[in-house]
Amino acid sequence: MTSPALAQHLIAGELTGDAVTERRNPAHVDAVAVLAPEGGKAEMDAAIAAAVDAQRAWATTSAPARGAVLLTAAHLLTDRKAQIAEDLVREEGKTRAEAEGEVTRAIGVFQFFGSLGWASSGSVYPSGMPNTTVSTRREPLGVVGLITPWNFPIAIPAWKAAPALISGNAVVLKPAEITPMSATHLGMALRDAGLPAGVFNVVHGRGSLVGDVLARDPRVAALSFTGSTAVGLQLQQILNARRARAQLEMGGKNGVLVLDDADPRKAARVVAAGAFSLTGQACTATSRVYVTPGIRRAFLDELTALAATYVPGDGLDATTTMGPVVSDAQLQRDMSAVQDAIGSGARLLHGDASADGLHFAPVVATEVAHDAPFATDEIFGPIVAVLDVDDYESGLAAINDSPYGLTAGICTDSLARSTDFAGRVQAGVVKVNRPTSGLDLHVPFGGIKDSSSNTFREQGHTATEFYTWEKTVYTGVE
Numbered sequence: 001m002t003s004p005a006l007a008q009h010l011i012a013g014e015l016t017g018d019a020v021t022e023r024r025n026p027a028h029v030d031a032v033a034v035l036a037p038e039g040g041k042a043e044m045d046a047a048i049a050a051a052v053d054a055q056r057a058w059a060t061t062s063a064p065a066r067g068a069v070l071l072t073a074a075h076l077l078t079d080r081k082a083q084i085a086e087d088l089v090r091e092e093g094k095t096r097a098e099a100e101g102e103v104t105r106a107i108g109v110f111q112f113f114g115s116l117g118w119a120s121s122g123s124v125y126p127s128g129m130p131n132t133t134v135s136t137r138r139e140p141l142g143v144v145g146l147i148t149p150w151n152f153p154i155a156i157p158a159w160k161a162a163p164a165l166i167s168g169n170a171v172v173l174k175p176a177e178i179t180p181m182s183a184t185h186l187g188m189a190l191r192d193a194g195l196p197a198g199v200f201n202v203v204h205g206r207g208s209l210v211g212d213v214l215a216r217d218p219r220v221a222a223l224s225f226t227g228s229t230a231v232g233l234q235l236q237q238i239l240n241a242r243r244a245r246a247q248l249e250m251g252g253k254n255g256v257l258v259l260d261d262a263d264p265r266k267a268a269r270v271v272a273a274g275a276f277s278l279t280g281q282a283c284t285a286t287s288r289v290y291v292t293p294g295i296r297r298a299f300l301d302e303l304t305a306l307a308a309t310y311v312p313g314d315g316l317d318a319t320t321t322m323g324p325v326v327s328d329a330q331l332q333r334d335m336s337a338v339q340d341a342i343g344s345g346a347r348l349l350h351g352d353a354s355a356d357g358l359h360f361a362p363v364v365a366t367e368v369a370h371d372a373p374f375a376t377d378e379i380f381g382p383i384v385a386v387l388d389v390d391d392y393e394s395g396l397a398a399i400n401d402s403p404y405g406l407t408a409g410i411c412t413d414s415l416a417r418s419t420d421f422a423g424r425v426q427a428g429v430v431k432v433n434r435p436t437s438g439l440d441l442h443v444p445f446g447g448i449k450d451s452s453s454n455t456f457r458e459q460g461h462t463a464t465e466f467y468t469w470e471k472t473v474y475t476g477v478e
């Protein structure tokens with residue numbers, strides 16, 4: 001039996017903390033995957049103080065030198081990829097291929113933001129005043145807090161930390177309780193890459209305790225959060241009250257519209273990949289599909305056949321194509337959503353409300369009311385509701401009739417329809433003939449409505465805007 005991985009806090013450059021909490025492997029719940037410390041107010045205070053102490057020197061380090069550290073971290077993550085991915089599978093449950101893909105994403109993020117050390121970070125303008133030029137520069141905010149979820153336990157911390165660090169901020173990360181090892185690996189890679197002590201800190205512990213302390217501390221200039229809408233909105237109040245900058249990326253209920261002119265097999269592949277990859281545990285996962293009458297039957301046949309091809313199991317087994325549900329709490333949520341849907345008259349074309357351990361087969365449900373919780377509330381499992389609509393306009397209206405607005409998709413051969421959809425759908429990301437999940441790292445990402453604070457976008461060049469403020473400098477030369 002493999003011995004548990006050991007997660008630790010990273011505070012002021014030191015790995016610390018006694019292993020007092022156990023994280024079980026979701027594929028084998030009797031096996032301990034990770035031992036981790038549980039931080040409290042003292043650890044969070046120490047991490048914020050270390051970040052305050054380290055930040056000025058880091059901000060005055062040249063941007064190319066800061067970038068070089070991030071590029072070295074990318075190299076180290078590359079060297080350690082197999083081990084990090086294996087630990088990630090054990091603590092979170094996704095398949096090895098999905099975990100390696102996630103580590104590759106983190107590497108790409110550090111490469112992208114590392115190279116920004118050489119990029120322009122301001123503009124020069126002519127002035128209306130004589131013998132004067134005007135320039136802008138971007139200043140770091142100081143110390144920033146990051147609070148992250150379990151479903152992308154290394155990629156999300158990476159895509160928040162890298163733009164913060166290249167911009168000259170110091171960081172305190174509070175990762176999700178159930179995935180402490182991935183964040184520890186990230187901390188070790190940055191430390192080993194030569195990041196000065198205190199510039200990047202990790203404190204494990206309960207969100208309602210250490211996350212709350214991080215959000216309330218006046219030394220923390222800004223907080224970037226990804227997680228559930230309920231927690232995000234709570235944090236928004238705390239941050240607004242102390243006028244700290246907030247970036248909140250939250251839940252989703254992502255819809256796809258499948259039109260009669262689409263190829264049913266291709267549309268089913270798009271929907272299955274969006275709904276069932278990562279065990280449906282992606283904020284961008286497809287969870288409701290609207291179909292027009294002419295394609296309904298063929299599309300459902302194809303989707304049901306594809307659902308049957310997934311092989312649930314331990315993500316480290318080569319034959320597994322769907323890892324377990326992350327936790328018993330999430331499994332209960334998945335099963336009760338399906339149970340409620342059955343109780344309300346839904347028909348299941350694949351899957352049911354039962355599980356083997358935390359292994360849960362994909363669910364395809366039809367005959368669901370448009371306003372049933374199954375079709376309106378985020379579930380976060382490999383579960384998709386297929387609902388009927390009369391035509392394009394009613395499908396578009398159904399997708400927009402949601403408090404969420406993260407991703408949305410359309411399957412169609414019509415350029416006119418897809419162009420109209422891209423313009424009118426209420427979502428931060430639109431996918432035409434592509435799964436709602438799966439994103440490039442160099443383009444803006446974020447939601448609208450209850451999916452996001454919709455203030456600053458993550459990823460790509462625009463990500464640095466959240467972590468900086470713009471200053472305008474007039475220079476007179478007589």
Ligand code: NAD
Nearest residue numbers: 148149150175176207208211212227228231249250251283
């Ligand atoms: P969660 O909201 O339960 O937890 C997220 C983080 O917040 C964790 O680190 C947790 O410890 C912390 N937290 C919890 N209570 C807190 C509090 N009172 N104060 C401060 N911090 C607190 O979410 P989760 O279950 O880890 O993740 C799943 C959710 O994340 C889903 O809703 C999913 O849609 C969302 N998500 C969104 C995106 C996106 O980019 N929009 C990406 C991934 C996941």
